[in-house]
Amino acid sequence: MALPDAFVQRLQQELGHEGLLSDPAETWNYGYDNSRRHAAPELVALPADHDQVAAVVSLCHEFAVPLTARGRGTGTTGASVPINGGLILSTEKMNHVIRIDPANRYMVVEPGVTNQQVQDIAAEHGFFWPPDPTSAAYCSVGGNLAYNSAGPRAIKYGTPRENTFGLRAVTGDGKSIRTGVYTTKGVVGYDLTRLLIGSEGTLAIITEATLKLTPLPESKRTLQVIYRDIDSAARAVSAIMAQPVVPYALEFMDAGAIDMIRDYSEAELPEGAGALLMIEVDGTEHNIQHAVDAIGRAADNDGLLKLTRAETAAEIQALWQTRKALSPALRTIAPKKINEDVVVPVSNIPALINGLSELSARYNVTIVNFGHAGNGNIHVNLLANPDDPDEMQRTHQCLDAVFSLVLDLDGTLSGEHGVGIEKQEFVGREIEPITLELMRRIKRDFDPKGILNPGKMFPTG
Amino acid sequence: MALPDAFVQRLQQELGHEGLLSDPAETWNYGYDNSRRHAAPELVALPADHDQVAAVVSLCHEFAVPLTARGRGTGTTGASVPINGGLILSTEKMNHVIRIDPANRYMVVEPGVTNQQVQDIAAEHGFFWPPDPTSAAYCSVGGNLAYNSAGPRAIKYGTPRENTFGLRAVTGDGKSIRTGVYTTKGVVGYDLTRLLIGSEGTLAIITEATLKLTPLPESKRTLQVIYRDIDSAARAVSAIMAQPVVPYALEFMDAGAIDMIRDYSEAELPEGAGALLMIEVDGTEHNIQHAVDAIGRAADNDGLLKLTRAETAAEIQALWQTRKALSPALRTIAPKKINEDVVVPVSNIPALINGLSELSARYNVTIVNFGHAGNGNIHVNLLANPDDPDEMQRTHQCLDAVFSLVLDLDGTLSGEHGVGIEKQEFVGREIEPITLELMRRIKRDFDPKGILNPGKMFPTG
Numbered sequence: 001m002a003l004p005d006a007f008v009q010r011l012q013q014e015l016g017h018e019g020l021l022s023d024p025a026e027t028w029n030y031g032y033d034n035s036r037r038h039a040a041p042e043l044v045a046l047p048a049d050h051d052q053v054a055a056v057v058s059l060c061h062e063f064a065v066p067l068t069a070r071g072r073g074t075g076t077t078g079a080s081v082p083i084n085g086g087l088i089l090s091t092e093k094m095n096h097v098i099r100i101d102p103a104n105r106y107m108v109v110e111p112g113v114t115n116q117q118v119q120d121i122a123a124e125h126g127f128f129w130p131p132d133p134t135s136a137a138y139c140s141v142g143g144n145l146a147y148n149s150a151g152p153r154a155i156k157y158g159t160p161r162e163n164t165f166g167l168r169a170v171t172g173d174g175k176s177i178r179t180g181v182y183t184t185k186g187v188v189g190y191d192l193t194r195l196l197i198g199s200e201g202t203l204a205i206i207t208e209a210t211l212k213l214t215p216l217p218e219s220k221r222t223l224q225v226i227y228r229d230i231d232s233a234a235r236a237v238s239a240i241m242a243q244p245v246v247p248y249a250l251e252f253m254d255a256g257a258i259d260m261i262r263d264y265s266e267a268e269l270p271e272g273a274g275a276l277l278m279i280e281v282d283g284t285e286h287n288i289q290h291a292v293d294a295i296g297r298a299a300d301n302d303g304l305l306k307l308t309r310a311e312t313a314a315e316i317q318a319l320w321q322t323r324k325a326l327s328p329a330l331r332t333i334a335p336k337k338i339n340e341d342v343v344v345p346v347s348n349i350p351a352l353i354n355g356l357s358e359l360s361a362r363y364n365v366t367i368v369n370f371g372h373a374g375n376g377n378i379h380v381n382l383l384a385n386p387d388d389p390d391e392m393q394r395t396h397q398c399l400d401a402v403f404s405l406v407l408d409l410d411g412t413l414s415g416e417h418g419v420g421i422e423k424q425e426f427v428g429r430e431i432e433p434i435t436l437e438l439m440r441r442i443k444r445d446f447d448p449k450g451i452l453n454p455g456k457m458f459p460t461g
Numbered sequence: 462m463a464l465p466d467a468f469v470q471r472l473q474q475e476l477g478h479e480g481l482l483s484d485p486a487e488t489w490n491y492g493y494d495n496s497r498r499h500a501a502p503e504l505v506a507l508p509a510d511h512d513q514v515a516a517v518v519s520l521c522h523e524f525a526v527p528l529t530a531r532g533r534g535t536g537t538t539g540a541s542v543p544i545n546g547g548l549i550l551s552t553e554k555m556n557h558v559i560r561i562d563p564a565n566r567y568m569v570v571e572p573g574v575t576n577q578q579v580q581d582i583a584a585e586h587g588f589f590w591p592p593d594p595t596s597a598a599y600c601s602v603g604g605n606l607a608y609n610s611a612g613p614r615a616i617k618y619g620t621p622r623e624n625t626f627g628l629r630a631v632t633g634d635g636k637s638i639r640t641g642v643y644t645t646k647g648v649v650g651y652d653l654t655r656l657l658i659g660s661e662g663t664l665a666i667i668t669e670a671t672l673k674l675t676p677l678p679e680s681k682r683t684l685q686v687i688y689r690d691i692d693s694a695a696r697a698v699s700a701i702m703a704q705p706v707v708p709y710a711l712e713f714m715d716a717g718a719i720d721m722i723r724d725y726s727e728a729e730l731p732e733g734a735g736a737l738l739m740i741e742v743d744g745t746e747h748n749i750q751h752a753v754d755a756i757g758r759a760a761d762n763d764g765l766l767k768l769t770r771a772e773t774a775a776e777i778q779a780l781w782q783t784r785k786a787l788s789p790a791l792r793t794i795a796p797k798k799i800n801e802d803v804v805v806p807v808s809n810i811p812a813l814i815n816g817l818s819e820l821s822a823r824y825n826v827t828i829v830n831f832g833h834a835g836n837g838n839i840h841v842n843l844l845a846n847p848d849d850p851d852e853m854q855r856t857h858q859c860l861d862a863v864f865s866l867v868l869d870l871d872g873t874l875s876g877e878h879g880v881g882i883e884k885q886e887f888v889g890r891e892i893e894p895i896t897l898e899l900m901r902r903i904k905r906d907f908d909p910k911g912i913l914n915p916g917k918m919f920p921t922g
Binding site: 101102103104105106126147148150154155158159161162171175176177178179181182183184185186187188189190191192194195197198199203215216217218238241242243244245246283284286287290291294343344345346347348372375376377410411412413414415416417418419423427430431432434435436438439441442445446457 | 562563564565566567587608609611615616619620622623632636637638639640642643644645646647648649650651652653655656658659660664676677678679699702703704705706707744745747748751752755804805806807808809833836837838871872873874875876877878879880884888891892893895896897899900902903906907918
């Protein structure tokens, strides 16, 4: 689309020369995310503060130009890919920690700070922010909020929705709003904070977030437990979740993932390993051994093949090598993987994994599963060769059946990646038409002209 | 208002003889809440299930009849008082636990179950639901959700917003919706669950809630710590909140409250007591003593007068007697008290208490403060004689100044009581006009004719 000259000129006035990119060689890079989809934006705005964001959104509203917010492009669903062209609003210059208030356990940040920056600065004061997606080193807090991205620690400490006090934002008609409070309680007016979190940039552009901090634990331990089969591992997960010591990570790998690591890494894994749990426990120095023992007892059943405890940083790192060997192995074996992050109630994990095994056989598609077992949040990887149209077709039929299986098991299509483009066509199976229509109305309240991330999240057509 | 005959007849058909009260002698009792305000409804509907709720709301929508949902009337803001007449929808017949799923740590309940019922049934399976308002024995879960009512345990375990997976509800145009998931993660579509929680019955009638359960701790201990002055107690609160052992209750009483107890109970309190903390700690048997020691160290400073530890049930009860003596004492001394539940960041508690002391002197109004110090959620009680118009006027001027003080201290007007009628006129000071307008639009999305709890929560005029 060709953007009106008047729009571009006024945008230049607002943002200055360094705040607006228009050279295709520069803007091209802002057109992808980690879904490997790409669409080039006409322009890239690099606002430096809330007021510049408000000016940009106001202009896009006035000229009805599509605006897609972008953090660091680590999302996996195409949510930040500007499929309708227009403007990318990159938050990369808004990368400041505005203030940290240790006495009140919060931190006010701009959306472009990375998750790692937040953790580093919080740690200087003895705190952390619980959400920690795999991409924490690069991903922005704005992106974490857009998809409610959590990572393994959610099992004990919750997702961004449980760890954010309030927001400052600009709605689709360029208006500035504040949501929430600076306190751990507050019930005046509707909860717009949680409404914006997870809304994938379709309601407003977040310009400031007040993050709830948690004290760093004194001590941590890691366990790796290998089971004969998925049912034994799932029984262990249920037993762990039924007792009061909550681990801060409870990660899972199925037989397919273990086999892959066996072939592509030097990790030692016993014969007949059908499932693996990585369990991390935190607490006081005084209690940590007791907590590990409690988890160890809950993890023990007749399907247990091997339990390894790590205490030192080196031992912990060695255990995690197994898990970290997985991604390179996946990439080696299959250049294209469809990586979903479905969720089912924890007790339905065996039914999910067994169902996936049946689908894998039926559609002749390799499926490898790992993920956050404590939340029932399983990363389901369908491996396919993009150069084989027949295989790609079978893979998409299989994916369709995977989502049906998940919904039949009381699950949800996404735990922390969101919908974006990738899952749009399936949203209508999870959310009923009346509820979807309410969401569309809310979208219009915030964004009357529909300029914010158009064509995303809602079912098309 | 006179309700149309056709409306009443169709309502009778839907609800049957036992499902509809129209005798003023019966309906009168449904017109009050714990704010002591009263307005008589024309009719009281007692639906037995979701479908009957949908039928009632549809009829009210068709005939544009005001509908106010009511749990057990323990709210303190007049939110369930039908000031515009019409219909009260009481959830008292919808008092069933639909199912409990211990393996997945959730429980599905109807809105009319009491908080206590939920705790009792959860406890049979080794769990609890964290929200525990003072009125837990009588108040309904629907009411807890309507005001996001939390109680003392919120400091460690959060409010209903952090402890609810999903809802079933009927919107103001009689449509049935489902929100949320049956899992601890989920990010498909907007978060309508948290939007409905705390919306005081203005958006939809909740007919079913999926509550997140937490394992009961193995062990509990209670500490009572008495300080020379408020600053010492506040320093202790900050020190407690800055270390990793989070108490599950951290309750506070100021000098006015202590004096009152001294006069009206037999509790032993040292001379010169300026503030009191009740601290409850939970954890494993193995760690509990260590946790109490950590809290004890954090609570200790040069203003500490007396620290008492309780271990047995009898000792714990004895310590709580002090706190429990407060409400009867308050009632004895002042027949009318204005009980607010403001919140400030924890480090601003001394400034709040000192500011309240100044306001008490300036307006010649007795103010007694206690509450949930760990959340900065202070119950500010203005004691006034309703038969003295001059005193009542001074009290209202003082209340106005209290809210200004709270907002100046980065606080919020309500932590868990909500707005209802009592705080309507002050909401515009906390929430900016643009944000309020967005909330009004959302209200229209859910309730196009404005029949649900009309005239509440939003500023009037």
